Amino acid sequence: MISLGVALAIIGAALAAILSGMGSAKGVGLVAEAASGVITEDPSKFGKVLILEILPGTQGLYGFLTAIMLISGIGVLGGNVLELSTWQGLAYLGACLPIAITGYFSAIAQGRAAASGVSIVAKKPDQNGKAIIMAVMVETYAVLTLLVSLLAVNSITSIVK
Amino acid sequence: MRETEYAYAVARIRVNELKLLTTAELDQLVTAADYSEAMRKLADKGWPSPDSAYDYAKMLEDEADEAWNLIKEIIPDIHELDMLIVKNDFHNLKAALKCSVNDDDNPEDFYVKPSCIDTSVITQAVDNHDFSVLPEYMQEAAKKAYDMIVKVNNGQLADVVLDTAAMETMISMAEKTGSSLLVKIADLICATANIKAAYRSAKTNKGQDFVQLIIADNKTLDKQSLIENTIQGVEKLIAYLENTQYAEPAKYLKDGDTTAFEKWCDDELMKLVGQAKFTSFGVEPIVAYYIAKDAEIKSVRIILSAKLNNLSADTIKKRVRELYV
Numbered sequence A: 001m002i003s004l005g006v007a008l009a010i011i012g013a014a015l016a017a018i019l020s021g022m023g024s025a026k027g028v029g030l031v032a033e034a035a036s037g038v039i040t041e042d043p044s045k046f047g048k049v050l051i052l053e054i055l056p057g058t059q060g061l062y063g064f065l066t067a068i069m070l071i072s073g074i075g076v077l078g079g080n081v082l083e084l085s086t087w088q089g090l091a092y093l094g095a096c097l098p099i100a101i102t103g104y105f106s107a108i109a110q111g112r113a114a115a116s117g118v119s120i121v122a123k124k125p126d127q128n129g130k131a132i133i134m135a136v137m138v139e140t141y142a143v144l145t146l147l148v149s150l151l152a153v154n155s156i157t158s159i160v161k
Numbered sequence B: 001m002r003e004t005e006y007a008y009a010v011a012r013i014r015v016n017e018l019k020l021l022t023t024a025e026l027d028q029l030v031t032a033a034d035y036s037e038a039m040r041k042l043a044d045k046g047w048p049s050p051d052s053a054y055d056y057a058k059m060l061e062d063e064a065d066e067a068w069n070l071i072k073e074i075i076p077d078i079h080e081l082d083m084l085i086v087k088n089d090f091h092n093l094k095a096a097l098k099c100s101v102n103d104d105d106n107p108e109d110f111y112v113k114p115s116c117i118d119t120s121v122i123t124q125a126v127d128n129h130d131f132s133v134l135p136e137y138m139q140e141a142a143k144k145a146y147d148m149i150v151k152v153n154n155g156q157l158a159d160v161v162l163d164t165a166a167m168e169t170m171i172s173m174a175e176k177t178g179s180s181l182l183v184k185i186a187d188l189i190c191a192t193a194n195i196k197a198a199y200r201s202a203k204t205n206k207g208q209d210f211v212q213l214i215i216a217d218n219k220t221l222d223k224q225s226l227i228e229n230t231i232q233g234v235e236k237l238i239a240y241l242e243n244t245q246y247a248e249p250a251k252y253l254k255d256g257d258t259t260a261f262e263k264w265c266d267d268e269l270m271k272l273v274g275q276a277k278f279t280s281f282g283v284e285p286i287v288a289y290y291i292a293k294d295a296e297i298k299s300v301r302i303i304l305s306a307k308l309n310n311l312s313a314d315t316i317k318k319r320v321r322e323l324y325v
Helices: A004-041 A043-073 A086-123 A125-160 B003-017 B023-030 B035-044 B056-074 B078-101 B119-128 B136-150 B155-177 B180-203 B208-214 B223-230 B234-241 B247-254 B258-278 B284-308 B313-319
Strands: none
Touching: A004 A043, A004 A086, A004 B003, A043 A086, A043 A125, A086 A125, A086 B003, B003 B056, B003 B284, B023 B035, B023 B284, B023 B313, B035 B284, B056 B078, B056 B284, B078 B119, B078 B136, B078 B155, B078 B284, B136 B155, B155 B180, B155 B208, B180 B208, B180 B223, B180 B234, B180 B247, B180 B258, B180 B284, B208 B223, B223 B234, B234 B247, B247 B258, B258 B284, B258 B313, B284 B313
């Protein structure tokens, strides 16, 4: 029988994976649209726009990583599930929220920045480094919230164990 | 429509902007030794060569068609750009009405493209005198223009009614897009058209009834003040314009230099359109590209025609318009 605590922890893991994944899908999709526009006219720019397209995809990975750390920490992956109180489950759920929410919004924001960068590549391909730097700046906030979520999940796991 | 839905279209437009003539390239055309050299320079930039040595009109027409076809191909809903071409529908209506009165069965010869509605709808509406088949924004103006041509036998008044309706429709279409830049563009086009019409009316001492018909509603020029000052003559009109944001073009009209005034209107529009260079999403960069291409074609037409007439480079320079890139 799975306790309410475990269910809450799994909901947290699911939110981290789903929301940051949704954000990344939107962000990558937006850049892909812009990149396709450039490639239609000039296929030689594929390599340059591909880097920009990849950037908003990292938030999805961060959410995935947080979810794996959590479900592995509470033993869902190994089949040896820990007994969690409701409060412990809520703590896990709270720990997942930073990457879930910031991952979602930062991936979309990064997608917009990278899609704008595609215009730089279209008009001044030699300036693509600047386009990448501009888009990468958004990543900072996703990385910070990934750290918060990972540290919190690890700490809760060590307390629970 | 979500502005990010234009991501693909904007990216393609950005690449195509590279193909627009730059100021330096336009200068080279201006200083070309003769017409043939100017045509060679255009061909080097990727423009098609015309069939016969002097058939540049067809070449310019093809360039305009190509720009519109590109936009049609990339934009999710072409009706978002109706504000740019609605004036062509009103022109086509004018052509159809005049052909109808003159028993000319081929109004198609006078139709211009692109247009928001199929030209056959206009032909059908005029032939059957049933204007309900036209879009709502055209119906009233079409009825008025028809009455003026058929009942009053005054083609000029019919033209005026349709021109004014075209301007007001363009502004209302721009407002529907929700883009402040497009509203400003439509307003500038309308205001400069109003000034031109008011100046011509003041010069020819037109009365209030006529002037009221030629001035379209817009935000940056008060319609009533413009009408009142126009009927009092050129001096009053210019004095009024000098106290508005159109003081600079008023100066050209004061000197009677309508060429400089026309150039100011086009350059000012290009400055406004230039704001779209810094916009990554939305319909604005696409509208800006179409207006920029139009301005480029206008400048090339001025240069080629001047070269054919052996005008000096200095004279041509005064007439060519500012470019987008």
